[in-house]
Amino acid sequence: MHLNMNLTDATPDTGRVLFDGQPLDLEAVAAIASGRRRIRLSDAEAFRHRINAGAQAVWRLLAEEGVIYGVTTGYGDSCTVAIPPELVAELPHRLYTYHGVGMGRLLDADETRAVLAARLASLCQGMSGVRYALLEQIAALIDHDILPCIPAEGSVGASGDLTPLSYVAAALCGERDVIWRGRRMAAADALRAVGRAPLALQPKEGLAVMNGTAVMTGLACLAWQRARRCSLIASRITALNVFATAGNPHHFEAQLFDAKPHPGPRAVARRLRRDLACEDSTARNPARLQDRYSLRCAPHVIGVLEDALPFTRTLIENELNSANDNPLIDPDSGRVLHGGHFYGGHVAFAMDGLKTAVANVLDLLDRQLALLVDSRYSHGLPDNLSAADGPRAAVNHGLKALQIAVSAWTAEALKGTLPASVFSRSTECHNQDKVSMGTIAARDCQRVLDLGDQVLAAMLIAARQAVTLRLRLAPGTLPPGLADSQAWLEAHIPLVEEDRALDQDLAGLVRALRDDAVPGASESGR
Numbered sequence: 001m002h003l004n005m006n007l008t009d010a011t012p013d014t015g016r017v018l019f020d021g022q023p024l025d026l027e028a029v030a031a032i033a034s035g036r037r038r039i040r041l042s043d044a045e046a047f048r049h050r051i052n053a054g055a056q057a058v059w060r061l062l063a064e065e066g067v068i069y070g071v072t073t074g075y076g077d078s079c080t081v082a083i084p085p086e087l088v089a090e091l092p093h094r095l096y097t098y099h100g101v102g103m104g105r106l107l108d109a110d111e112t113r114a115v116l117a118a119r120l121a122s123l124c125q126g127m128s129g130v131r132y133a134l135l136e137q138i139a140a141l142i143d144h145d146i147l148p149c150i151p152a153e154g155s156v157g158a159s160g161d162l163t164p165l166s167y168v169a170a171a172l173c174g175e176r177d178v179i180w181r182g183r184r185m186a187a188a189d190a191l192r193a194v195g196r197a198p199l200a201l202q203p204k205e206g207l208a209v210m211n212g213t214a215v216m217t218g219l220a221c222l223a224w225q226r227a228r229r230c231s232l233i234a235s236r237i238t239a240l241n242v243f244a245t246a247g248n249p250h251h252f253e254a255q256l257f258d259a260k261p262h263p264g265p266r267a268v269a270r271r272l273r274r275d276l277a278c279e280d281s282t283a284r285n286p287a288r289l290q291d292r293y294s295l296r297c298a299p300h301v302i303g304v305l306e307d308a309l310p311f312t313r314t315l316i317e318n319e320l321n322s323a324n325d326n327p328l329i330d331p332d333s334g335r336v337l338h339g340g341h342f343y344g345g346h347v348a349f350a351m352d353g354l355k356t357a358v359a360n361v362l363d364l365l366d367r368q369l370a371l372l373v374d375s376r377y378s379h380g381l382p383d384n385l386s387a388a389d390g391p392r393a394a395v396n397h398g399l400k401a402l403q404i405a406v407s408a409w410t411a412e413a414l415k416g417t418l419p420a421s422v423f424s425r426s427t428e429c430h431n432q433d434k435v436s437m438g439t440i441a442a443r444d445c446q447r448v449l450d451l452g453d454q455v456l457a458a459m460l461i462a463a464r465q466a467v468t469l470r471l472r473l474a475p476g477t478l479p480p481g482l483a484d485s486q487a488w489l490e491a492h493i494p495l496v497e498e499d500r501a502l503d504q505d506l507a508g509l510v511r512a513l514r515d516d517a518v519p520g521a522s523e524s525g526r
């Protein structure tokens with residue numbers, strides 16, 4: 001174990017995130033998810049009034065008209081079934097009960113907090129016909145870190161995330177299990193321990209909690225952050241690899257990128273120029289004319305991911321700050337608006353897109369590694385980046401297996417890019433005959449990002465090794481941006497001179513990546 005365990009240097013952000021119906025950004029959700037920020041539900045009179053007005057509108061409508069979808073009718077295709085008045089109160093509890101069909105792994109603590117935050121943000125829009133007391137109960141779960149056990153699989157992502165969110169609805173009512181203080185226990189026990197009574201859902205409140213996109217949206221907020229980190233670290237790794245292969249930094253000149261104005265590649269080229277301390281050249285031809293595409297086109301490949309980030313941020317944040325259930329209740333007029341806002345197509349597209357852009361970056365890095373480990377292409381570096389000398393060289397295989405592993409992880413990531421959104425299918429007696437599959441897209445994106453962290457970790461080991469070997473061949477100094485990175489890498493990864501298992505180094509680096517502790521993870525450089 002070469003990496004110390006506590007590599008986080010992020011300053012804790014202690015200010016509470018306010019939930020009052022104003023827009024949140026995905027950084028706020030990520031901060032809540034990681035426990036860096038707590039939340040505060042607004043208790044402003046106007047806000048409480050607006051929320052409660054929606055719930056009162058439901059009661060009024062019920063008294064005046066007697067029929068509201070999902071309140072006095074069955075759900076979905078069963079909306080033609082009338083619910084007798086004496087059974088109306090039972091209906092919201094039926095909804096989460098029969099949706100208790102979740103399977104697969106449970107969402108982890110960060111994911112669960114992100115889901116709760118996303119659902120609370122949506123209900124705070126005041127269009128869902130729920131009481132303020134329901135918002136308070138969700139806020140209490142977040143605040144006391146009572147985390148419903150939410151199985152990850154079973155949502156088609158339109159009718160929202162009905163099945164996984166049924167576990168949130170049940171926990172609010174003191175049913176099913178939660179994790180609290182590291183222990184799995186009955187939700188009723190955890191609520192009792194913090195002095196809260198289970199909620200009895202009122203008409204419409206079951207649908208309001210469950211008939212929305214909070215699972216995919218919460219996961220998307222977290223995935224987006226990881227995708228941005230991938231872009232930043234991949235840029236830094238590329239710079240190290242250009243240096244290590246004695247590559248041509250003039251591929252990244254500003255004049256070139258002014259001629260093709262996509263902002264993403266321009267930003268990546270700027271980073272590479274900064275890292276490699278490369279000024280625009282007046283020379284007609286640099287010493288090395290053209291490097292292979294995996295180096296020369298790095299801004300173009302990473303730049304696609306870079307350009308996808310602002311676009312997908314908008315999609316995810318619009319979803320986060322939306323009322324995304326059905327029906328909606330206008331608290332002012334009391335009108336019931338029947339629609340399909342539970343359709344998570346934008347998140348599905350964002351996640352399908354991001355995973356493709358990330359996987360292409362991983363593929364780029366895998367190709368860079370292929371250049372580094374092969375003495376036919378590395379301009380003087382030893383095969384497999386082995387640092388063993390003399391008689392020891394014969395038995396040492398350096399990073400050979402690491403490259404094979406990167407090939408495997410990259411291939412698996414590329415395989416995982418099959419878009420989920422195109423696998424819509426008609427379900428629920430053809431009521432839900434076109435669905436988003438956004439939650440599957442988000443989980444696929446997470447898987448690509450998990451594999452991505454492994455590829456990035458391996459590339460950091462390779463870059464550290466390659467830069468050291470280049471400096472042995474051609475003693476000199478690294479540009480300051482890269483010197484910092486190399487110093488950090490040398491402090492955390494001993495040079496591989498005699499072969500050793502690298503799995504512990506990899507695991508430590510993956511943790512450091514997730515803690516944002518690896519130099520290059522922030523735009524300011526470092």
Ligand SMILES: N[C@@H](Cc1ccc(O)cc1)C(=O)O
Pocket residue numbers: 075076077158159160162211326327342428431
């Ligand atoms: N989302 C559906 C409602 C629904 C709820 C639960 C179900 O099991 C099925 C459908 C709609 O608004 O039309």
